[in-house]
Amino acid sequence: MTQDRAQHTAPVLAVEGLTLWLAGENRISGLSFNINAGERVCLLGASGSGKSLTAKAITGTAPARADLRGSIRVNGLEVCGKPPVSRCSYSRVATVFQDSSTALNPLMTIGKQLRLALPVASVQELLAMLDAVGLGDIAQLMARYPAELSGGQRQRLCLALAMQSSSSLLLADEPTTALDVLTQHQVLQVMQTAYSASPTRALLFITHDIAVAAQLCERALVMENGVLVESAPMAQLLRHPQHPYSRQLVHAARQADASHQNHAALRGVTV
Ligand SMILES: Nc1ncnc2c1ncn2[C@@H]1O[C@H](COP(=O)(O)OP(=O)(O)OP(=O)(O)O)[C@@H](O)[C@H]1O
Ligand SMILES: [Mg+2]
Structure with a gap:
């Protein structure tokens, strides 16, 4: 084979x-x-x-x-x-780890790391996914650093990112x-x-x-x-x-x- x-x-x-x-x-x-x-x-x-x-x-x-x-x-x-x-x-x-605090770069805003990691089309798909998991206030989310999110917000962000991958x-x-x-x-x-x-x-x-x-x-x-x-x-x-x-x-x-x-x-x- x-x-x-x-x-x-x-x-x-x-x-x-x-x-x-x-x-x-x-x-x-x-x-x-x-x-x-x-x-x-x-x-x-x-x-x-x-x-x-x-x-x-x-x-x-x-x-x-x-x-x-x-x-x-x-x-x-x-x-x-x-x-x-x-x-x-x-x-x-594609992985969502139990400890979401280490999954994101602590020194960059969420928006910046998403723009660096994903092509524009994927960012649009991700925004829809974020909305679906209840992270609706996208502008505010993008401007924040990972440490400024609650544990539950970080978990949902990591999950949306992982689900959106083609793996x-x-x-x-x-x-x-x-x-x-x-x-x-x-x-x-x-x-x-x-x-x-x-x-x-x-x-x-x-x-x-x-x-x-x-x-x-x-x-x-x-x-x-x-x-x-x-x-x-x-x-x-x-x-x-x-x-x-x-x-x-x-x-x-x-x-x-x-x-x-x-x-x-x-x-x-x-x-
Ligand atoms: N880096 C490590 N060094 C030494 N022991 C470890 C390490 N990581 C896990 N262990 C030990 O291995 C065993 C299994 O740990 P594991 O993290 O897989 O448990 P778990 O089933 O995921 O538990 P939980 O539901 O609490 O997350 C535990 O006894 C844990 O203490
Ligand atoms: Mg565990």
């Missing part, structure tokens, strides 16, 4: 036997999963379970001292251990944690619209919040202590979680939902 043909038939992301050691500790152990074109997949797990390290391994931003083993193929091209700059455009992953895979690590519930809902809808309509773009959405993941993703991967413990369609995970940690996640989400309905009932609101 030619390399071109292999790239077109390969999953957008194929992780096989990924193992990561850091400071003498095994943080990811034998992780294997695929994401196909057009899929929206979430990676769930408790704090410290290895979700962000998995994201960093995929994007080539794991700490330099990390010992990485296994294979990570993006559109059929091996990228394990390769830094983002060494990758060809076909194997680049076939978006990896979003907790991209809505700094948002209030209404804005979060709005942003999830924008993501849903952008990714469910596309047969070629895929999404890996990292979160510890199964309720948020259920709004957006059709398949779920569950990690515990650096190990993949469950992989299932989202509907199946919600109805019949198999692993004890998955059961805890689903149970906690059901309790939170019941308590939300109780609060709403107290206020006389129908949910």
Whole structure:
């Protein structure tokens, strides 16, 4: 098979036997999963379970001292251990990192860095995307420095930038944690619209919040202590979680939902 043909038939992301050691500790152990074109997949797990390290391994931003083993193929091209700059455009992953404060240049206004980074046509598309995620006052936004934005504004800016890229895979690590519930809902809808309509773009959405993941993703991967413990369609995970940690996640989400309905009932609101 030619390399071109292999790239077109390969999953957008194929992780096989990924193992990561850091400071003498095994943080990811034998992780294997695929994401196909057009899929929206979430990676769930408790704090410290290895979700962000998995994201960093995929994007080539794991700490330099990390010992990485296994294979990570993006559109059929091996990228394990390769830094983002060494990758060809076909194997680049659009990324929203958990810490949005380091994603933008702190010394330039937002407008200036966008003008330098994007062609004029893309800036127009980005403005529409910013509007869709609720960052409507564009003139004010463009004049500001990153430190002058709230965490939630920075998160939405980074997400809009990543979504607007032509990459076939978006990896979003907790991209809505700094948002209030209404804005979060709005942003999830924008993501849903952008990714469910596309047969070629895929999404890996990292979160510890199964309720948020259920709004957006059709398949779920569950990690515990650096190990993949469950992989299932989202509907199946919600109805019949198999692993004890998955059961805890689903149970906690059901309790939170019941308590939300109780609060709403107290206020006389129908949910
Ligand atoms: N640069 C680092 N140096 C040493 N240990 C690290 C480093 N980054 C992460 N770790 C450790 O690796 C483990 C996994 O971290 P990771 O950031 O992947 O967790 P996570 O699942 O993303 O958690 P959270 O939901 O809190 O973001 C944790 O025990 C963490 O302390
Ligand atoms: Mg994390």
